[in-house]
Amino acid sequence: MTRDQYTFDDPRTLYPVIRPEVQQQPEPGLQSRMTPVPDLGEDTYRGTGRLTGRRALITGADSGIGAAVAIAFAREGADVTLSYLPEEEEDARHVVSLIEAAGQKAVAVPGDLTSASFCRELVQRAVDGMGGLDAIVNVAGVQVWQESIDQITDEQFDRTFKTNVYAPFWIIKAALPHLQPGSTIVNTASLEAYTPAPDRLDYATTKGAINNFSKGLAQQLVGKGIRVNVVAPGPTWSVLQVTQGVDPETLPEFGSSESPMGRAAQPAEQAPAYVFLTSAESSFVAGETLNVNGGMVTP
Numbered sequence: 001m002t003r004d005q006y007t008f009d010d011p012r013t014l015y016p017v018i019r020p021e022v023q024q025q026p027e028p029g030l031q032s033r034m035t036p037v038p039d040l041g042e043d044t045y046r047g048t049g050r051l052t053g054r055r056a057l058i059t060g061a062d063s064g065i066g067a068a069v070a071i072a073f074a075r076e077g078a079d080v081t082l083s084y085l086p087e088e089e090e091d092a093r094h095v096v097s098l099i100e101a102a103g104q105k106a107v108a109v110p111g112d113l114t115s116a117s118f119c120r121e122l123v124q125r126a127v128d129g130m131g132g133l134d135a136i137v138n139v140a141g142v143q144v145w146q147e148s149i150d151q152i153t154d155e156q157f158d159r160t161f162k163t164n165v166y167a168p169f170w171i172i173k174a175a176l177p178h179l180q181p182g183s184t185i186v187n188t189a190s191l192e193a194y195t196p197a198p199d200r201l202d203y204a205t206t207k208g209a210i211n212n213f214s215k216g217l218a219q220q221l222v223g224k225g226i227r228v229n230v231v232a233p234g235p236t237w238s239v240l241q242v243t244q245g246v247d248p249e250t251l252p253e254f255g256s257s258e259s260p261m262g263r264a265a266q267p268a269e270q271a272p273a274y275v276f277l278t279s280a281e282s283s284f285v286a287g288e289t290l291n292v293n294g295g296m297v298t299p
């Protein structure tokens with residue numbers, strides 16, 4: 001029998017405990033050059049029509065969690081507009097080919113989300129390319145570790161906020177006039193929103209902001225029939241970690257010491273949470289944060 005995301009199994013051993021070698025790439029990095037390459041669910045995600053006919057804009061869709069979400073969405077019957085940085089074209093092509101293999105439309109829009117005008121252009125290109133828009137999934141984010149606050153430059157602080165907080169704000173604002181009742185928005189927080197690592201001060205702060213922003217916005221938009229929710233991943237093997245995301249010396253232990261599950265997640269394990277929150281099956285869920293972190297207790 002081929003395994004898929006519905007296969008009954010022990011979650012602790014479903015994916016191997018990885019002991020990644022110390023490796024570094026310049027930001028934003030290419031996932032295809034990682035050892036091991038993260039699992040996006042290419043061989044395991046099986047769609048059952050849960051997003052049939054939907055039109056989704058997904059940021060950070062070239063690699064990691066966003067890429068796993070893009071593949072899952074396409075296999076569930078959605079067309080996908082992918083946002084990523086121009087340097088990530090190679091990773092993006094892999095995802096585009098899988099979306100097309102699923103029989104869905106892929107609209108690739110490379111560009112820099114720290115620009116408000118690009119965020120507005122991205123929304124317009126999604127609407128034009130897919131003939132409308134009814135799902136926004138903000139996954140793009142930056143994380144650069146620094147031992148102490150004096151090492152966080154003003155430029156880093158600004159860029160982390162522009163990417164992680166401002167871009168979703170700009171995108172959602174531009175998308176709203178296009179969203180009909182039934183449409184959904186899913187943002188991406190982190191375990192860091194509740195238990196900030198001292199060496200990820202700026203990043204953790206943005207993740208707290210995303211949670212709070214989403215809960216406030218959810219109350220506003222429920223009056224328009226639009227649901228806003230959040231996924232808060234725990235340690236997940238992705239290229240973010242090897243592009244200054246964490247202290248490189250800690251890579252061999254990545255995820256295994258923190259998580260009660262004894263291992264890091266693979267991006268493939270994050271995707272079903274986004275599918276659930278976008279699908280109409282979560283019709284009565286709004287303003288919620290779904291923690292996908294291997295059992296770490298959150299407030």
Ligand code: NAD
Nearest residue numbers: 060063064065084112113139140141190233235236238240
């Ligand atoms: P990733 O590096 O594969 O994905 C991040 C993506 O963000 C990149 O692929 C890139 O396309 C995009 N991005 C960054 N800066 C951008 C910019 N200026 N313009 C356009 N796109 C830009 O890593 P990932 O781990 O899959 O991260 C996805 C999300 O998950 C992030 O928001 C991250 O904070 C969150 N998250 C990850 C973990 C983890 O352990 N990996 C844990 C909690 C939360």
Ligand code: MG
Nearest residue numbers: 028062063088
């Ligand atoms: Mg990438």
